[in-house]
Amino acid sequence: MFKREQFGDNFKWGVTISAFQNEGAAKADGKGPSIWDTFTDKPDNINNGDIIGEASDFYNRYEEDITLARQLGMDVFRFSISWARILPYGRGKINQAGIDFYHRVIDCCLNNNLTPYITLYHWDLPQALEDKGGWTNREIIDWFIDYVEICTKAFGDKVYNWIVMNEPMSFTGLGYFMGYHAPSRKGINHFLKAAHYTVLCMAQGGAKIRSLQPQANIGVALSCSYIKPVNQLPKHRRAAKRIEAMLNRFYLEPLLGLGYPSDVMPALKIIKSFFKNGDEQLMAFDFDFIGIQYYFRVVARHSLTPPVLFANEIPPTVRKANLNTMNLDVYPKGLYKLLKFYSSYPQIKKLIISESGVCYPDFLVKDHVYDVRRMKYHQKMLKQVRKAQDKGIHVTGYFVWTLVDNFEWKEGFEPRFGLVHVDFETQERTIKYSGQWFQSFLTKKASKK
Numbered sequence: 001m002f003k004r005e006q007f008g009d010n011f012k013w014g015v016t017i018s019a020f021q022n023e024g025a026a027k028a029d030g031k032g033p034s035i036w037d038t039f040t041d042k043p044d045n046i047n048n049g050d051i052i053g054e055a056s057d058f059y060n061r062y063e064e065d066i067t068l069a070r071q072l073g074m075d076v077f078r079f080s081i082s083w084a085r086i087l088p089y090g091r092g093k094i095n096q097a098g099i100d101f102y103h104r105v106i107d108c109c110l111n112n113n114l115t116p117y118i119t120l121y122h123w124d125l126p127q128a129l130e131d132k133g134g135w136t137n138r139e140i141i142d143w144f145i146d147y148v149e150i151c152t153k154a155f156g157d158k159v160y161n162w163i164v165m166n167e168p169m170s171f172t173g174l175g176y177f178m179g180y181h182a183p184s185r186k187g188i189n190h191f192l193k194a195a196h197y198t199v200l201c202m203a204q205g206g207a208k209i210r211s212l213q214p215q216a217n218i219g220v221a222l223s224c225s226y227i228k229p230v231n232q233l234p235k236h237r238r239a240a241k242r243i244e245a246m247l248n249r250f251y252l253e254p255l256l257g258l259g260y261p262s263d264v265m266p267a268l269k270i271i272k273s274f275f276k277n278g279d280e281q282l283m284a285f286d287f288d289f290i291g292i293q294y295y296f297r298v299v300a301r302h303s304l305t306p307p308v309l310f311a312n313e314i315p316p317t318v319r320k321a322n323l324n325t326m327n328l329d330v331y332p333k334g335l336y337k338l339l340k341f342y343s344s345y346p347q348i349k350k351l352i353i354s355e356s357g358v359c360y361p362d363f364l365v366k367d368h369v370y371d372v373r374r375m376k377y378h379q380k381m382l383k384q385v386r387k388a389q390d391k392g393i394h395v396t397g398y399f400v401w402t403l404v405d406n407f408e409w410k411e412g413f414e415p416r417f418g419l420v421h422v423d424f425e426t427q428e429r430t431i432k433y434s435g436q437w438f439q440s441f442l443t444k445k446a447s448k449k
């Protein structure tokens with residue numbers, strides 16, 4: 001088994017959480033509603049009719065959770081800011097109680113020797129902005145940049161690490177194309193508009209932070225999948241390339257100044273109908289790092305539907321894959337292949353695994369959760385990181401999704417990803433076996449000193 005030192009002295013170990021999934025306190029201290037409050041208000045929208053309630057109550061238990069992260073030996077605490085807690089209507093009047101809350105969180109991180117990484121947007125758009133068209137209204141660029149400016153000015157004396165957005169493909173694809181997530185909108189036009197404005201927001205958001213805080217470390221967190229054609233027939237290989245363009249290249253390449261990946265999908269050129277003069281330049285920004293988040297493998301095949309993509313996925317349940325609670329194909333070896341893929345872009349300066357995790361059913365028996373499978377999962381993922389580093393790939397951090405079990409969006413409370421178990425009735429925390437493994441793995445070096 002490898003040792004912490006082998007990853008390098010500057011390698012950052014972290015945990016990640018998000019505002020909506022952890023905080024609860026949806027109406028506390030002046031917070032406005034977000035699209036996810038609206039969505040979860042209808043229990044039918046959530047699997048098993050789960051009600052979010054206080055989620056994992058981070059709003060009140062942040063000290064306990066941050067202390068736990070420290071106890072596990074982490075260096076980084078990544079969390080997101082709820083836009084509607086800072087600006088209840090998305091713009092206009094600032095809610096000082098919201099700013100104060102995040103100051104308390106940041107101070108607590110710093111007091112525990114944890115470096116805060118702030119995600120500025122993790123899917124919870126203020127409902128008031130959705131009422132004005134949300135991500136499909138080009139005015140979102142001004143709304144978002146104002147919000148970024150407020151946060152950078154409010155927290156920039158203590159925070160240097162910023163992730164402008166989390167997984168744009170997830171919130172635009174699931175929320176504005178498939179209608180599966182909030183705000184339940186569907187269709188290619190909604191998606192392409194939302195996508196283009198999102199790209200502009202990421203690049204211009206990065207530029208805004210840089211202008212206010214030149215020394216900042218600025219990145220984005222992008223979802224990705226390892227994609228394999230079902231067999232080597234050219235039509236399936238081309239289908240896999242198109243899926244790859246959508247899942248792994250679509251948001252990255254415009255940010256790097258390469259435009260949308262229409263080389264393998266000429267139909268994507270229709271996104272240009274939402275361009276204004278100068279957009280090509282405004283879409284790019286020189287990020288300090290790119291965060292990648294890899295949860296599952298996709299086996300792709302050619303198909304007549306859906307149009308434009310002409311490809312689909314062979315469901316993991318049908319091909320007897322190694323499934324997690326969400327029926328996704330868990331395949332750690334894909335991580336090395338993805339790191340190799342991303343390292344082939346000379347524009348990327350560094351890569352971070354900004355989320356990595358797996359959900360399996362957990363059982364709390366006599367105050368113990370023996371989640372060996374989760375521990376092994378992380379060990380296998382870390383082996384891929386080491387392999388990549390040995391091949392000269394610049395990967396500089398591994399942030400676990402997630403610290404404590406939390407609310408898994410549409411899937412409710414059933415999928416558990418945490419290193420720490422939460423009893424959602426009592427909010428009691430119990431460090432799982434996987435958490436204990438991280439603790440001994442990360443603190444060994446310190447104890448030798």
Ligand code: BGC
Pocket residue numbers: 018021166167170223293295355401408409417
């Ligand atoms: C998201 C998290 C989510 C996790 C597990 C990522 O896509 O950033 O919010 O909980 O995956 O599904």
